[in-house]
Amino acid sequence: xxxxxxxxxxxxxxxxxxxxxxxxxxxxxxxxxxxxxxxxxxxxxxxxxxxxxxxxxxxxxxxxxxxxxxxxxxxxxxxxxxxxxxxxxxxxxxxxxxxxxxxxxxxxxxxxxxxxxxxxxxxxxxxxxxxxxxxxxxx
Amino acid sequence: xxxxxxxxxxxxxxxxxxxxxxxxxxxxxxxxxxxxxxxxxxxxxxxxxxxxxxxxxxxxxxxxxxxxxxxxxxxxxxxxxxxxxxxxxxxxxxxxxxxxxxxxxxxxxxxxxxxxxxxxxxxxxxxxxxxxxxxxxxxxxxxxxxxxxxxxxxxxxxxxxxxxxxxxxxxxxxxxxxxxxxxxxxxxxxxxxxxxxxxxxxxxxxxxxxxxxxxxxxxxxxxxxxxxxxxxxxxxxxxxxxxxxxxxxxxxxxxxxxxxxxxxxxxxxxxxxxxxxxxxxxxxxxxxxxxxxxxxxxxxxxxxxxxxxxxxxxxxxxxxxxxxxxxxxxxxxxxxxxxxxxxxxxxxxxxxxxxxxxxxxxxxxxxxxxxxxxxxxxxxxxxxxxxxxxxxxxxxxxxxxxxxxxxxxxxxxxxxxxxxxxxxxxxxxxxxxxxxxxxxxxxxxxxxxxxxxxxxxxxxxxxxxxxxxxxxxxxxxxxxxxx
Numbered sequence: 001x002x003x004x005x006x007x008x009x010x011x012x013x014x015x016x017x018x019x020x021x022x023x024x025x026x027x028x029x030x031x032x033x034x035x036x037x038x039x040x041x042x043x044x045x046x047x048x049x050x051x052x053x054x055x056x057x058x059x060x061x062x063x064x065x066x067x068x069x070x071x072x073x074x075x076x077x078x079x080x081x082x083x084x085x086x087x088x089x090x091x092x093x094x095x096x097x098x099x100x101x102x103x104x105x106x107x108x109x110x111x112x113x114x115x116x117x118x119x120x121x122x123x124x125x126x127x128x129x130x131x132x133x134x135x136x137x138x139x
Numbered sequence: 140x141x142x143x144x145x146x147x148x149x150x151x152x153x154x155x156x157x158x159x160x161x162x163x164x165x166x167x168x169x170x171x172x173x174x175x176x177x178x179x180x181x182x183x184x185x186x187x188x189x190x191x192x193x194x195x196x197x198x199x200x201x202x203x204x205x206x207x208x209x210x211x212x213x214x215x216x217x218x219x220x221x222x223x224x225x226x227x228x229x230x231x232x233x234x235x236x237x238x239x240x241x242x243x244x245x246x247x248x249x250x251x252x253x254x255x256x257x258x259x260x261x262x263x264x265x266x267x268x269x270x271x272x273x274x275x276x277x278x279x280x281x282x283x284x285x286x287x288x289x290x291x292x293x294x295x296x297x298x299x300x301x302x303x304x305x306x307x308x309x310x311x312x313x314x315x316x317x318x319x320x321x322x323x324x325x326x327x328x329x330x331x332x333x334x335x336x337x338x339x340x341x342x343x344x345x346x347x348x349x350x351x352x353x354x355x356x357x358x359x360x361x362x363x364x365x366x367x368x369x370x371x372x373x374x375x376x377x378x379x380x381x382x383x384x385x386x387x388x389x390x391x392x393x394x395x396x397x398x399x400x401x402x403x404x405x406x407x408x409x410x411x412x413x414x415x416x417x418x419x420x421x422x423x424x425x426x427x428x429x430x431x432x433x434x435x436x437x438x439x440x441x442x443x444x445x446x447x448x449x450x451x452x453x454x455x456x457x458x459x460x461x462x463x464x465x466x467x468x469x470x471x472x473x474x475x476x477x478x479x480x481x482x483x484x485x486x487x488x489x490x491x492x493x494x495x496x497x498x499x500x501x502x503x504x505x506x507x508x509x510x511x512x513x514x515x516x517x518x519x520x521x522x523x524x525x526x527x528x529x530x531x532x533x534x535x536x537x538x539x540x541x542x543x544x545x546x547x548x549x550x551x552x553x554x555x556x557x558x559x560x561x562x563x564x565x566x567x568x569x570x571x572x573x574x575x576x577x578x579x580x581x582x583x584x585x586x587x588x589x590x591x592x593x594x595x596x597x598x599x600x601x602x603x604x605x606x607x608x609x610x611x612x613x614x615x616x617x618x619x620x621x622x
Binding site for chain 1: 184210211212213214217236237238274329332333342343344382385388389392393396397400401407408409411549550551552553554555582
């Protein structure tokens with residue numbers, strides 16, 4: 001499996017991500033989501049004048065943090081027209097994330113409109129020291 | 140526990156029962172309204188497992204049900220129906236879906252095929268250009284918060300009072316286009332921000348505005364009462380509560396999860412629930428009502444904009460063109476209703492996710508004009524196939540809490556549909572069938588090719604064969620404007 005990839009379900013779509021650390025997992029979640037929305041058409045995106053958005057969420061599990069984190073990235077995209085491309089971590093553990101989201105003004109047209117991040121079948125599993133997760137989006 | 144076809148008892152050709160089973164932790168039986176073929180496919184795609192998961196929920200009444208367009212969702216399957224006691228039961232945002240009060244509206248006209256056929260191209264472009272469609276589509280203006288609050292409080296009526304429309308149309312909208320809402324503080328600022336610019340917008344995905352030909356009547360008397368005449372043009376609108384509803388659903392799944400995740404046992408976290416009487420349950424139901432009102436206002440504004448296009452194009456009034464609202468109904472909603480269960484009348488909260496209300500003749504909650512026939516049941520097909528108008532029945536009250544199918548249901552993932560249509564010019568293919576398609580997104584069109592959906596005729600055959608609705612008319616697409 002790649003570090004991040006997309007997959008279809010009958011009605012919706014998802015991303016599959018992996019990482020050794022929590023940081024890897026969140027970084028790959030951003031990459032996977034951008035791949036899902038923009039496919040490979042990010043070359044014309046202008047990466048000047050970034051704006052940082054703080055994110056601070058304490059949840060009940062890593063799954064809960066991941067859903068809220070991705071919901072934030074989607075809110076910035078569809079409501080503020082900001083594309084998140086990186087994340088600067090302040091603190092991260094299995095149920096907490098404090099970080100800055102690095103965003104740019106969106107030049108591209110998103111390929112799909114995602115309604116929401118779901119918890120459906122979402123479970124972060126660890127095998128041989130690598131964390132894996134599948135996240136399904138409602139579109 | 141693995142599910143197999145032989146686990147089901149055949150009640151009739153179109154009804155299948157899975158008896159409650161402790162090993163599956165089911166509290167009630169599950170019933171699937173399906174042909175043998177539809178049932179077998181539902182077992183394969185795991186949507187039956189979702190019906191079983193719902194059957195295991197606390198307090199569920201009668202049966203966990205699935206309609207003939209059953210397919211895999213998250214939490215509930217699409218086409219799922221479940222009811223819980225109004226006083227002591229539970230409410231699940233996952234039993235409604237993210238697009239709260241996604242629904243369908245049908246408008247009849249006295250315009251004939253001959254009058255429109257030469258103008259299909261112009262009318263399609265006008266609708267595409269005038270109505271905001273597609274990804275993140277927004278109106279040219281954003282409502283002030285004060286005005287927006289009136290929309291989510293009064294629903295379709297607010298559009299009629301302050302934008303355009305006729306008061307008489309309210310009777311032909313489920314719940315008269317308004318559910319009780321008086322708690323603006325329970326909705327997040329994010330939801331307001333997402334919603335304020337989106338009233339009157341279609342959105343993307345499977346949402347559409349379709350100009351159709353009424354090409355077959357199955358029940359002359361009911362069609363006449365519904366105002367549907369063979370050879371005339373109808374207009375169908377399919378959309379919901381846009382970002383406002385999506386944000387409310389996400390917010391409340393999170394709020395309820397925060398409160399209950401460690402207290403309750405569920406098979407799928409998407410089935411998180413709250414007691415109806417709890418703060419979270421009450422607030423979610425209030426927020427759901429606000430999103431429902433938004434959706435009715437949204438469909439009403441789109442209808443008024445389409446009517447305005449027709450009036451200008453044909454240089455005639457809505458009265459002159461014989462334009463009338465037939466009905467507007469939700470297919471993603473939870474509502475308090477009275478039903479008879481085991482000979483006892485009970486107040487229940489019915490969740491319909493991808494299922495349409497199908498109340499029969501004589502029911503107090505349907506328009507006076509339709510009390511002889513039963514309410515119109517609107518079941519759209521895909522963009523290349525027919526849509527159907529049916530009518531609600533007493534059988535639906537007995538079997539499915541007065542519910543029916545809501546559409547064809549996907550059978551192909553979007554990814555597979557794009558791959559399948561990679562060498563296909565979707566517009567040209569549909570043009571060969573005399574259907575003109577308009578969209579800002581080629582990808583969106585490929586995702587929505589007719590082949591990606593189940594056979595609507597089979598869904599209708601099962602719906603009618605099971606008795607949960609009866610066919611009235613068939614509508615075929617002439618112009619399709621896709622989100």
